[in-house]
Amino acid sequence: MTYSVDRRDFLQTLVGGTAAVSLGALAARPARAQDAGSPIHSQKLTDSLLLFTGDGGNVIVARDGDGLALVDGGLPERSHELLKQVRDETGAEHIHTLFNTHWHPRQTGSNEPIGNEGATIIAHENTRLWLCYANPVPGENRMYGPLPAKARPNKTFFYNSEQVTIGGEPVEYGYLLQAHTDGDIYVHFKKSNVLAAGGVVSGAGWPIIDYHTGGWIVGMTQGIASLINVADANTRIIPAHGPVLTKADLVEQHKMYSTIASRLQRAIRKGMGPDEVVAQNPTAEFNAKWGDPKAFVKMAFESLWGHFAPDAS
Numbered sequence: 098m099t100y101s102v103d104r105r106d107f108l109q110t111l112v113g114g115t116a117a118v119s120l121g122a123l124a125a126r127p128a129r130a131q132d133a134g135s136p137i138h139s140q141k142l143t144d145s146l147l148l149f150t151g152d153g154g155n156v157i158v159a160r161d162g163d164g165l166a167l168v169d170g171g172l173p174e175r176s177h178e179l180l181k182q183v184r185d186e187t188g189a190e191h192i193h194t195l196f197n198t199h200w201h202p203r204q205t206g207s208n209e210p211i212g213n214e215g216a217t218i219i220a221h222e223n224t225r226l227w228l229c230y231a232n233p234v235p236g237e238n239r240m241y242g243p244l245p246a247k248a249r250p251n252k253t254f255f256y257n258s259e260q261v262t263i264g265g266e267p268v269e270y271g272y273l274l275q276a277h278t279d280g281d282i283y284v285h286f287k288k289s290n291v292l293a294a295g296g297v298v299s300g301a302g303w304p305i306i307d308y309h310t311g312g313w314i315v316g317m318t319q320g321i322a323s324l325i326n327v328a329d330a331n332t333r334i335i336p337a338h339g340p341v342l343t344k345a346d347l348v349e350q351h352k353m354y355s356t357i358a359s360r361l362q363r364a365i366r367k368g369m370g371p372d373e374v375v376a377q378n379p380t381a382e383f384n385a386k387w388g389d390p391k392a393f394v395k396m397a398f399e400s401l402w403g404h405f406a407p408d409a410s
């Protein structure tokens with residue numbers, strides 16, 4: 098997967114050239130072309146970690162003496178193909194652990210086959226709760242869930258971070274509060290210094306903020322700040338989609354989202370509506386790099402609605 102292909106693909110899905118785009122309207126758009134038949138590629142991160150790309154989401158695979166641990170599982174319709182390739186390339190059959198960085202189908206699409214084999218599925222409790230119900234998938238004309246009981250996370254947590262050991266390596270996973278959804282977690286392979294950042298970080302164009310399940314623009318900013326605290330200059334950061342990033346990329350994104358969030362908060366306090374805000378072009382200096390912002394701005398602005406209270410004075 099290259100940056101240019103992934104970015105273009107993402108933008109085609111997300112934008113569509115109209116300001117009148119909400120999560121509902123996004124749902125009328127087709128799934129990304131790359132999901133239909135893009136080959137799945139692997140890339141070596143360390144002797145024990147591989148990154149699989151091409152089925153719609155980034156999947157980290159860790160090999161240890163007991164078998165395999167995965168961070169996210171790609172799309173359900175590509176799961177059989179992905180898992181076969183993972184097993185072929187690693188020579189390991191048994192998947193003992195699966196992390197879900199959030200509830201979206203590109204992250205939880207292998208929960209059912211892996212859960213049926215008895216794996217430990219680790220996620221934030223809110224992710225498990227969303228997977229107990231049918232929810233609209235942002236950007237796609239479909240509902241997702243409920244997943245069968247065995248496909249749901251069976252080791253969840255509420256606050257802060259926890260740690261497991263995989264192949265002798267400490268692996269810390271922590272909650273990022275309400276950001277891309279309300280169940281986002283990071284997964285940090287501390288010895289390898291590889292950090293799975295999930296949907297809180299975009300590697301490929303303007304992100305989706307799924308405010309129907311608790312995401313919001315200020316939370317994205319805070320989530321990235323938490324990731325910056327976990328990372329150091331040598332950390333390789335794996336977003337939900339797109340290329341591997343560095344801490345410097347996170348710092349840049351944090352600054353950008355903070356700037357945009359401030360502008361949107363000022364706009365909402367003035368009583369402006371989404372279309373007026375889009376017309377103001379509050380992302381002007383970032384558009385050359387990140388692409389047409391209309392759908393993102395509208396979504397980010399609407400994500401403030403659930404968090405806005407008029408001044409008490």
Ligand SMILES: [Zn+2]
Nearest residue numbers: 199201296337
């Ligand atoms: Zn997502």
